Amino acid sequence: MTNSNQEPKIPQRAMAIVAHPDDIEFVIAGTMAKWAKAGATVSYVLVTSGDAGSHEPGITREALACIREAEQRAAAHKVGVDEVIFLGYRDGEVEPTLTLRRDLVRQIRRFKPDTVLCADPTHFFIGNDYINHPDHRAVGQAALDAVAPVAAMPLSFAELREEGLEPHRVKEVLVFGTANPDTWVDISDTLDLKIEALRQHASQFPDGWDPADMLREWAAEGGRNIGVKYAEAYKRIVLEREEN
Numbered sequence: 001m002t003n004s005n006q007e008p009k010i011p012q013r014a015m016a017i018v019a020h021p022d023d024i025e026f027v028i029a030g031t032m033a034k035w036a037k038a039g040a041t042v043s044y045v046l047v048t049s050g051d052a053g054s055h056e057p058g059i060t061r062e063a064l065a066c067i068r069e070a071e072q073r074a075a076a077h078k079v080g081v082d083e084v085i086f087l088g089y090r091d092g093e094v095e096p097t098l099t100l101r102r103d104l105v106r107q108i109r110r111f112k113p114d115t116v117l118c119a120d121p122t123h124f125f126i127g128n129d130y131i132n133h134p135d136h137r138a139v140g141q142a143a144l145d146a147v148a149p150v151a152a153m154p155l156s157f158a159e160l161r162e163e164g165l166e167p168h169r170v171k172e173v174l175v176f177g178t179a180n181p182d183t184w185v186d187i188s189d190t191l192d193l194k195i196e197a198l199r200q201h202a203s204q205f206p207d208g209w210d211p212a213d214m215l216r217e218w219a220a221e222g223g224r225n226i227g228v229k230y231a232e233a234y235k236r237i238v239l240e241r242e243e244n
């Protein structure tokens with residue numbers, strides 16, 4: 001298809017901002033594993049703890065949140081990511097509010113990522129059989145709104161200075177779950193880790209279904225765009241070019 005793909009340089013610090021436990025593992029964990037292996041410091045920020053994600057009779061939101069947070073930490077550990085932050089919003093009810101924007105600016109100013117990864121908030125339909133979860137769109141929008149311009153603006157959320165947090169400029173955003181990808185990351189060496197990471201979310205596969213074949217199929221489809229075995233797809237926004 002295209003040979004113009006320039007795989008983004010591996011950042012020193014990357015932050016993935018997502019709605020639910022397992023979002024990272026379904027979509028971008030191959031990239032996270034690759035970057036962590038190369039020495040990047042990676043942080044996962046989860047807006048909810050996936051506390052509505054079950055059909056099991058009698059289970060409570062509190063109990064489910066505990067299970068899913070543990071699964072998410074195990075999944076992060078598989079790919080070499082140690083920092084997992086849960087913001088504790090209610091699963092299924094996330095909106096791109098100013099409060100959420102401030103909470104994300106706080107995380108960005110604290111961790112100071114070079115690259116932020118988040119979902120495409122404009123993606124309503126995936127194929128002909130899936131309506132994108134509203135939390136995915138809400139968190140994608142809040143993350144983009146937090147990155148630019150406000151995280152870098154001293155007068156925006158200036159009250160965060162009282163927490164010792166200074167403005168921070170994110171250099172690059174990789175938007176995933178998009179209908180219009182223009183950048184692919186070769187994950188041929190880390191697809192197996194991605195599969196292992198997704199398997200940690202056992203509560204989401206109560207009938208014992210194994211996600212390996214599906215992830216392999218998606219990654220192969222991505223790989224065909226750049227002539228590699230397996231890849232993950234992004235829309236890339238470069239906010240600050242590296243000086244050469």
Ligand SMILES: [Zn+2]
Nearest residue numbers: 019020023133
């Ligand atoms: Zn999700």
